[in-house]
Amino acid sequence: MYMLNDEEKSILETVKRITREKIKPIAAEIDETDGFPWQLVELFTENGLLAPLVPEEYGGIGASRLLFSMILEEISKASASAALLLIAQADGLSPIMLLGNEEQKKKYLTMAVQGKLACFAATEPDAGSDIQAMRTRAIRHEHGYRVNGQKCFITNGSVADFMTLFAYTDPDKKAKGMSVFIVDRETKGIIFGKNENKMGMKGCVNTQLFFEDIEIPLKNRLGEEGDGFICMMKAFEVGRMLAASQAVGLAQGAIDETVKYTKDRIQFGKPIAALEAIQFMLSDMVAGTEASRLLTYQAAYDLDNNDKNRIAMSCPIAKYMASDNAMKVTTDAVQILGGYGYMKDYPVERMMRDAKLIQIYTGTNQIMRLVTAREILK
Ligand SMILES: Cc1cc2nc3c(=O)[nH]c(=O)nc-3n(C[C@H](O)[C@H](O)[C@H](O)COP(=O)(O)OP(=O)(O)OC[C@H]3O[C@@H](n4cnc5c(N)ncnc54)[C@H](O)[C@@H]3O)c2cc1C
Structure with missing residues (x-):
């Protein structure tokens, strides 16, 4: 069921190669310096990976959700942060893919593919x-909307060329009064606050983003008022x-590092891989990751088939x-790497810090x- 065609396999091979040659070697440095990896933006753009879901008519590779899931998994084995760059890009484009008219798609999806x-x-x-409970408000006038409000934690917020911004056009209508807009970075009145210092x-x-009387032209509203x-x-x-795809790759990356270490680390005269206590831990790590991978591919498959x-x-699970x-x-x-695992000489402590975010962002667990419970009980 989760098979790729020859073209998709070749794309995935390219991802594996650039991950091995270009991303893995700089993963620790990105973590250490916390600098935004512009070189990865270039790398992903050159390889058609910056916005893989974008259809071919707008210059993308029109990847299926399943292929994109596998791409993220591969990259996350080396660097979950590098994968997050692509996830934030896909999230930002999602409202345009869902609601954009031809003109909006042509302009912004093409830009996204091109870097x-x-x-x-x-x-x-x-x-x-x-x-x-959001308070950001878009007030309609003759030529468009005037927006005031603020946002926080926005991934790629200070480096993005454009954003999809959610605001109330009619707060009394609650969910039905929320709308979504495309906002260009240069728009007067956007104030870029601090970049967060994260774990x-x-x-x-x-x-943090602040909006002080920013003007959004009518042509930048996505869909109708209330579609947000x-x-x-x-x-x-x-x-x-x-x-989920990012989490699967991250877990697999940690497993790969751990297996290697257990074969090399000698205690009590033999590799720690020979200890049953370690073997049982490894089995559970692999079993949990295999199960997660299948759940994730199934969710991607459901999305590809629009199985509402x-x-x-399947997506929240x-x-x-x-x-x-x-x-x-x-x-x-x-734990298995012991004292060395706690040191920055090995990547597993970074992976542990990175994993925590995935339990929190894009909706906490x-x-x-x-x-999920609502869906079960409906
Ligand atoms: C690094 C990072 C990147 C992010 N990127 C983006 C982004 O690009 N764009 C964007 O819009 N947002 C982004 N977010 C926001 C993210 O989606 C929110 O942080 C997340 O949805 C949780 O909201 P909160 O932090 O306000 O926690 P809160 O909602 O305050 O939750 C606090 C705690 O209460 C629990 N809780 C709250 N309500 C309930 C409930 N009804 N039942 C049970 N438990 C509950 C939560 O699970 C959590 O444990 C990002 C956040 C982080 C940390």
Whole structure:
């Protein structure tokens, strides 16, 4: 069921090669310096990977969700932060893919393929899990909208060339009064706040954004007024599958490092791989990751087939199972590497810090369980 055709296999081979040759060698440096990896933007653009879901008519490779999942998995084995660059790009483009008219798609999807960055701006200081509590307001006038408000934690926020911005056009209507707009970086009145100093996923920027009387032309509204909330929920479904793919790759990367170490590390006269206690841990790490991978591919397959009944559950389940697994696997990896695991000389401590975010972002794992339960009980 999860088979790729020859062209897709060749794309994945390219991803494996550039991950091995170009991403893995700089993963620790990105973590250490926390600098935004512009060289990866260039690398992904050159290889057609910066916005793989974009259809061929707009210059993309028109990848299936399943292929994109596998691409993210490969990159995350070396650097979850590098994969997050692509996830943030896909999230930012999602509302355009879902609601954009021909003119909007032609302009912005083409830009995204050619190296311009996007971001998805929904979260606010008082509106995280409770996203409907957002206060950013878009007021209609003759030529478009005047927007005031703020966003926080926005991935790629300070480096993006354009954003998809969620705001209320009619707050009294709650979810039905939320709309979504494309906003260009140069728009007067956008103030870029601080980039957050994070525990992990270093190299990925997360920015506070303030909007003071910014003007958005009417042609930059996506869909109709009131389409924002449903668009956001649909974008989240895809985003959760992408986060799950990142978690699967991250867990696999930690397993690969751990297996290698257990064969080399001698204690009590033999490799620690010979110890049953270690073997049982390795088995559980691999079993959990295999299960997460299958859940994630199934969620991607459901998205590719637009199987609405399954998507509502398979995407959140994949996200929380895969990210909880990645947290456990990376924590166990540090444990198995012992004191060395705690040191920055080995990548597993970085992987453990990176894994934590995936349990939180794009909807916390508690919210994922809540959404799943609602679907079970509906
Ligand atoms: C590094 C990073 C990158 C991000 N990137 C983006 C981005 O690009 N764009 C964007 O719009 N947002 C982004 N976010 C925001 C992210 O999606 C939110 O942080 C997340 O949805 C949780 O919101 P919160 O942080 O406000 O936590 P809160 O909603 O305040 O939650 C706090 C705790 O309460 C729990 N909780 C809340 N409500 C419930 C409930 N009903 N039932 C059970 N438990 C509950 C949560 O699970 C959590 O444990 C990012 C966040 C981070 C940290």
